[in-house]
Amino acid sequence: MFAIDLGGARCGIVPRTIGGPYAVLVAEQLHEGGVELIVGLTSAGRLAPDLDLPAVVLADSAIRDEGTSYHYLPPAPEVACPSRALSYFARALASASLSARVGKVWTTDAPYRETASQLRRWADDGALAVEMQAASLFAFGEARGADVAVVARVSNAVDYEGGQFDTGSHEQGLALLQAIALGGLAFLADRRAVTSANPERR
Numbered sequence: 001m002f003a004i005d006l007g008g009a010r011c012g013i014v015p016r017t018i019g020g021p022y023a024v025l026v027a028e029q030l031h032e033g034g035v036e037l038i039v040g041l042t043s044a045g046r047l048a049p050d051l052d053l054p055a056v057v058l059a060d061s062a063i064r065d066e067g068t069s070y071h072y073l074p075p076a077p078e079v080a081c082p083s084r085a086l087s088y089f090a091r092a093l094a095s096a097s098l099s100a101r102v103g104k105v106w107t108t109d110a111p112y113r114e115t116a117s118q119l120r121r122w123a124d125d126g127a128l129a130v131e132m133q134a135a136s137l138f139a140f141g142e143a144r145g146a147d148v149a150v151v152a153r154v155s156n157a158v159d160y161e162g163g164q165f166d167t168g169s170h171e172q173g174l175a176l177l178q179a180i181a182l183g184g185l186a187f188l189a190d191r192r193a194v195t196s197a198n199p200e201r202r
Contacts, residue, residue: 006181020068020109020136027137031146037085037184040137040150041177043167044129045114046157047106047122054168055154056093056100056176057128058086062135062150066109069139078104081134082141083149085187092183096175103128105152107135119158129154147187151180 001012014030017023017040027038046053061080064070069079086102093100106122108114109132122130134150141148153176155167167173 004177006178009181009185011177011181011184017133019132020066020107023133024068024072024136024140027140027146027148028144031144036188037083037147037149038137038141039085039180039184040133040148041180042131042133042150042152043165044105044131044152044154046128046154046160047119047130048101048103048128049123049159051101051128051154053155053157053160053162054166055129056098057105057152057154058089058100058102059105059131059134059138059150059152060086060102061104062138063104063106063122063125063127064135064139066107066132066135068109068136069107072139072143079135079138079142081138081149083147083187085147085149085184088187088190089149089151089180089183092179092186093176095182096179098172098176098179100151101128105134105150106130107132116158147191151176 001014003012014026017026030038061078063078104127106127129152131152137148153167155165
């Protein structure tokens, strides 16, 4: 884990947690170690045709087209984000003049099976992007009572003629990390205040 100071918040960053199984393995360890908020920052492909690239998506739910989530929750088509931190991230991003869309993503653990028919199906179902960890992390968070969120950097699409996998400049990436950190700090401060005022909610 790397430690970095982002806007006054000391944050830990675990790089390259690619895919649901590995992301949840790390999340389990962090949760057991007392980490109060876990944010998956993932790369993603575009599904919604009106999503300009590069884009940021705050996942509020995920289609469970992978395997890890089924080890935590009973079968169901989707799982919702278990944390109320998303609105804090959205406000922090807006304050930093960074735009983001809130919506559903399609989680799959077979990226080479993202066929044209599958892409159309989940786009028609309202998914904004496709990635590999949100459903797994959300199911873990719901089952374990952990605050977990996913921020997706959407940088490619099969129908996009521009440069693929462009997530923006280094400065924009740092600004995104700072906004996530500040949003997370605000969320945790409010949660602690509620818990202090209502000890029975601990």
